[in-house]
Amino acid sequence: MAGASASSDELASRQLSLLLAPPTDDDVAAYYASLLAPGRPGHGDVLVKPSSTYRGRGLFAARDFAQGERVLCEPPLVGIQQESNREDATVCAQCFRYVGSIERQIATRLLRDSHREACEGVVERRVLEELAQGTRTLPNSSHFPLPECFECHGGCDRNSYCSDACASNAWSRHERHLCVGPCGVSGRGLAATAFVNHAKETNDIFPLAARVLLETAYAAENKRNNRIEPAMNPDDAHDDADQCLVDAWRPYAVAHKGVWWETVAKPADVPDGAGEDEFRASMRDIAAESLNLLRATLALSDANVLDRYPGLFTIEVYAVVIGMFELNNLEVAVASPVEDYFLAADETFPEDSPERLVTDPLLDALDVRYCVPCEGTGFFALQSQLNSDCDPNVTPLKDDGDVDGSCVLVAKRAVKKGEELTMCYVDEDADVRERRAELADYGFECACERCERESAGLGQARRGGKTK
Numbered sequence: 485m486a487g488a489s490a491s492s493d494e495l496a497s498r499q500l501s502l503l504l505a506p507p508t509d510d511d512v513a514a515y516y517a518s519l520l521a522p523g524r525p526g527h528g529d530v531l532v533k534p535s536s537t538y539r540g541r542g543l544f545a546a547r548d549f550a551q552g553e554r555v556l557c558e559p560p561l562v563g564i565q566q567e568s569n570r571e572d573a574t575v576c577a578q579c580f581r582y583v584g585s586i587e588r589q590i591a592t593r594l595l596r597d598s599h600r601e602a603c604e605g606v607v608e609r610r611v612l613e614e615l616a617q618g619t620r621t622l623p624n625s626s627h628f629p630l631p632e633c634f635e636c637h638g639g640c641d642r643n644s645y646c647s648d649a650c651a652s653n654a655w656s657r658h659e660r661h662l663c664v665g666p667c668g669v670s671g672r673g674l675a676a677t678a679f680v681n682h683a684k685e686t687n688d689i690f691p692l693a694a695r696v697l698l699e700t701a702y703a704a705e706n707k708r709n710n711r712i713e714p715a716m717n718p719d720d721a722h723d724d725a726d727q728c729l730v731d732a733w734r735p736y737a738v739a740h741k742g743v744w745w746e747t748v749a750k751p752a753d754v755p756d757g758a759g760e761d762e763f764r765a766s767m768r769d770i771a772a773e774s775l776n777l778l779r780a781t782l783a784l785s786d787a788n789v790l791d792r793y794p795g796l797f798t799i800e801v802y803a804v805v806i807g808m809f810e811l812n813n814l815e816v817a818v819a820s821p822v823e824d825y826f827l828a829a830d831e832t833f834p835e836d837s838p839e840r841l842v843t844d845p846l847l848d849a850l851d852v853r854y855c856v857p858c859e860g861t862g863f864f865a866l867q868s869q870l871n872s873d874c875d876p877n878v879t880p881l882k883d884d885g886d887v888d889g890s891c892v893l894v895a896k897r898a899v900k901k902g903e904e905l906t907m908c909y910v911d912e913d914a915d916v917r918e919r920r921a922e923l924a925d926y927g928f929e930c931a932c933e934r935c936e937r938e939s940a941g942l943g944q945a946r947r948g949g950k951t952k
């Protein structure tokens with residue numbers, strides 16, 4: 485196929501066609517078989533196979549489940565905390581565990597400008613600073629231990645980690661390119677800041693899409709370096725490199741995707757025709773700006789990654805990765821230990837006790853935000869195969885022991901081996917019109933039995949065939 489003299493353009497177009505080609509049925513089957521191998525999450529519990537024609541592939545029960553039983557618990561392949569949620573939850577940027585201490589979680593929230601007014605006359609700034617620095621403790625907080633907070637290797641104050649392993653993992657996989665801190669090659673932090681700030685102003689998903697590209701390049705490099713018998717002749721070496729890239733990309737190749745600006749639903753306030761064309765063209769421009777900023781960062785952090793994977797860092801691939809996140813229901817959520825702490829304080833200490841005189845003002849200042857959980861977006865290899873149904877048989881439900889960003893699915897009713905597993909992507913209690921409107925954001929019209937039944941009922945009612 486390729487020769488040793490293949491130019492960068494040839495390499496880019498060859499990689500691009502490999503990355504955009506839909507995987508064959510055999511590749512898909514082999515991928516899910518390896519994902520569900522013995523010892524892996526989901527083994528013996530779930531299977532991935534074709535669903536009904538209108539839904540594509542789906543997730544199926546590989547055994548019977550009782551009502552309330554846990555069906556799947558799976559960590560995300562990549563994930564990121566929502567920008568707006570950073571104020572309310574200090575979590576490990578790699579695995580989403582809350583870090584530091586209860587004192588620090590509370591104080592860092594209250595020290596932010598957004599809480600300044602709520603704290604006035606209620607709790608002293610000095611107290612908050614001592615709580616944040618660890619020189620003052622709160623009653624009962626030792627019952628809510630959190631992992632120590634590890635700093636980012638790049639010296640940024642944006643990301644914290646729950647262990648050196650998580651910090652190192654994040655650094656080697658993506659943060660050495662994306663961290664806004666001062667460490668590393670001169671200028672890289674500034675270039676990364678431009679990329680991150682652009683995403684803050686436009687779309688939170690861009691840094692997550694960038695991670696997918698970087699994770700893919702990192703995995704492809706690892707596969708290349710770990711080849712037992714590296715190819716000796718240049719043609720074979722190119723084929724080898726291609727195969728490593730294709731294998732590294734497989735988790736995303738099999739996912740449901742679409743070009744971001746083509747697939748998202750048109751907002752109601754955008755007019756049809758030229759107005760819609762303009763709207764979609766502006767999305768494309770924003771994505772292109774973001775990719776250019778990412779490429780500028782990579783040129784400083786490790787230009788080799790651009791030279792070796794020119795097809796990966798293209799607008800075509802960036803577009804489908806952003807589309808993948810927009811079209812799938814892929815939330816990361818972790819309950820707040822701060823909420824547990826205050827609920828326990830309420831139960832343990834009587835009103836007006838010395839302990840409550842310490843905890844109540846903090847609770848007052850936090851107000852309803854005391855219970856905000858960690859919220860983010862992630863990509864889950866198996867959960868991303870779950871289709872939507874408005875009468876679903878599984879639901880996401882974590883318990884107290886689920887302290888990281890894994891997704892947990894629980895059976896809503898007894899499920900028989902072989903049944904398709906489904907969850908409702910939107911509010912199950914909404915009526916059919918509202919559900920369908922919300923599902924338009926995921927790029928499809930729900931054709932589940934309940935929607936068909938209820939929309940037929942609506943049609944009949946409109947024609948006067950239904951009186952109640």
Ligand SMILES: C[S@@+](CC[C@H](N)C(=O)[O-])C[C@H]1O[C@@H](n2cnc3c(N)ncnc32)[C@H](O)[C@@H]1O
Nearest residue numbers: 539540541740812868869870871872928930931
């Ligand atoms: C998270 S993916 C689920 C896996 C997907 N079926 C596949 O083949 O990769 C979501 C996509 O599945 C399809 N889908 C899921 N539930 C559906 C439903 N109730 N009716 C029609 N299409 C559905 C839609 O194309 C949707 O955008």
